[in-house]
Amino acid sequence: MKISIFGLGYVGCVSLACLAENGHNVTGVDVVPHKIDLINKGKATIIEKDIDEILLANWEKGNISATSNYKEAVLNTEISIICVGTPSDVNGHLNLNAIYQTAEQIGAALKEKDGFHIAIIRSTVLPGTNEKIGNIIAEHSGKKRNEGFAVVSNPEFLREGSAVKDYYNPPVTVIGTDSDFASQKISEMYEGINAPIKKTNIEIAELIKYVNNSFHALKVSFANEVGNICKKMNIDSHELMDLFCMDTQLNLSPYYLKPGFAFGGSCLPKDLKAFKTMAHDFYLESPVLNSILDSNESQKNQALNLILNKKSKKVGILGLSFKKGTDDLRYSPVVELAESLLGKGFSVSIYDRNVNISKISGTNKAYIDKHIPHLSELISDDLKKVIEDSETIIISHNVPEFKDVNLRFSNKHFIDLVKVKDIVPSANYEGICW
Ligand SMILES: NC(=O)c1ccc[n+]([C@@H]2O[C@H](COP(=O)([O-])OP(=O)(O)OC[C@H]3O[C@@H](n4cnc5c(N)ncnc54)[C@H](O)[C@@H]3O)[C@@H](O)[C@H]2O)c1
Numbered sequence: 183m184k185i186s187i188f189g190l191g192y193v194g195c196v197s198l199a200c201l202a203e204n205g206h207n208v209t210g211v212d213v214v215p216h217k218i219d220l221i222n223k224g225k226a227t228i229i230e231k232d233i234d235e236i237l238l239a240n241w242e243k244g245n246i247s248a249t250s251n252y253k254e255a256v257l258n259t260e261i262s263i264i265c266v267g268t269p270s271d272v273n274g275h276l277n278l279n280a281i282y283q284t285a286e287q288i289g290a291a292l293k294e295k296d297g298f299h300i301a302i303i304r305s306t307v308l309p310g311t312n313e314k315i316g317n318i319i320a321e322h323s324g325k326k327r328n329e330g331f332a333v334v335s336n337p338e339f340l341r342e343g344s345a346v347k348d349y350y351n352p353p354v355t356v357i358g359t360d361s362d363f364a365s366q367k368i369s370e371m372y373e374g375i376n377a378p379i380k381k382t383n384i385e386i387a388e389l390i391k392y393v394n395n396s397f398h399a400l401k402v403s404f405a406n407e408v409g410n411i412c413k414k415m416n417i418d419s420h421e422l423m424d425l426f427c428m429d430t431q432l433n434l435s436p437y438y439l440k441p442g443f444a445f446g447g448s449c450l451p452k453d454l455k456a457f458k459t460m461a462h463d464f465y466l467e468s469p470v471l472n473s474i475l476d477s478n479e480s481q482k483n484q485a486l487n488l489i490l491n492k493k494s495k496k497v498g499i500l501g502l503s504f505k506k507g508t509d510d511l512r513y514s515p516v517v518e519l520a521e522s523l524l525g526k527g528f529s530v531s532i533y534d535r536n537v538n539i540s541k542i543s544g545t546n547k548a549y550i551d552k553h554i555p556h557l558s559e560l561i562s563d564d565l566k567k568v569i570e571d572s573e574t575i576i577i578s579h580n581v582p583e584f585k586d587v588n589l590r591f592s593n594k595h596f597i598d599l600v601k602v603k604d605i606v607p608s609a610n611y612e613g614i615c616w
Pocket residue numbers: 188189190191192193194211212213214217265266267268280281283284304305306307338339340341342
């Protein structure tokens with residue numbers, strides 16, 4: 183394929199060399215003349231392992247060139263990949279000037295082009311940018327989106343230092359577009375890349391990179407805080423974290439990464455409190471660890487506010503224990519939710535097939551006696567009755583029993599805190615964070 187690349191920095195230079203290596207004919211465009219000169223001499227614009235050899239070999243084959251003439255680049259290619267910089271402005275917002283300027287240039291060039299053109303956004307941009315770029319190209323070309331051109335969001339996951347290796351081995355190739363033709367074409371362009379291709383909607387493709395990078399940053403800060411605590415205790419933080427990483431069931435895994443309700447139970451809040459308090463006793467600042475419980479409280483408030491906004495004062499709760507499959511009510515965030523609602527004068531009915539009031543004992547009983555002393559009057563083992571007695575129903579356990587309640591009781595409003603498996607969303611259904 184004939185491809186133009188706008189922006190010859192880290193992402194653009196690697197894409198230029200690696201796409202040429204995979205058999206494409208690639209033209210780079212940049213606003214910095216020196217970068218164009220380098221490429222036209224077969225030299226990379228960046229320092230990266232393996233890039234010099236790949237670039238030179240493909241330049242010698244005549245598959246790599248660069249120009250400042252953006253029109254020529256667009257007119258002679260079928261795909262333009264936008265890799266220009268998206269720095270932060272002084273307030274932390276994205277500066278999209280280079281992106282918009284590139285879109286204007288592609289649009290102006292397309293005014294003179296008969297064939298269909300695909301613009302790929304490889305730079306990291308927030309949701310809404312793809313649409314805006316489409317509008318700019320349409321305005322400057324006089325063509326309609328998906329008739330004369332398509333815009334695709336295709337985030338880059340490479341890391342500097344291992345950019346070539348990452349380019350050829352990304353975790354996944356994400357293609358977000360509203361054009362089937364463009365989607366197919368880009369899948370063909372990436373033939374030879376060792377990664378599954380995942381087609382998704384534009385907004386997800388735009389946001390995924392921010393979620394990835396925020397999580398990577400969180401991991402670094404978390405590990406550093408653990409390291410600081412370890413050092414104070416003369417514990418080998420690297421040996422400890424190596425062990426931590428061996429747990430691929432709960433630590434490095436999809437577990438605990440499903441948006442939903444707050445955590446609770448007798449272990450997570452207690453152990454987190456003990457750990458962060460110990461750090462505090464060492465006079466260590468541990469802002470990540472310290473903020474976790476605050477975040478958890480915010481999620482409880484999120485659920486409470488959803489219910490309060492419904493105005494209905496009759497609430498049903500499906501699932502009271504801190505998670506499904508147990509009768510442990512200690513530090514269940516659902517108990518706290520029920521307690522808050524009762525305190526605000528709501529009528530609350532509860533269904534939980536595992537909670538048998540007569541059998542609750544020990545610290546479990548002490549906890550519930552303190553928070554909902556008259557639970558026996560509120561709880562029932564009749565699911566239908568609990569729903570019929572309520573107007574807003576909270577689903578807090580992910581069990582098959584609840585998967586069609588919203589369809590069976592279409593005159594009730596359901597708020598799902600757990601994204602029940604196989605539930606079919608309906609007009610009377612909403613998720614806490616989906
Ligand atoms: N560097 C990384 O590791 C990495 C990884 C993944 C994604 N990204 C994202 O990719 C994008 C590019 O990052 P980078 O590190 O390659 O940036 P960079 O600053 O190294 O390169 C950007 C290039 O764009 C050029 N440019 C600016 N305006 C232009 C225009 N109007 N027309 C043509 N060229 C223009 C600049 O001269 C520069 O050469 C950013 O959005 C970044 O967040 C970067």
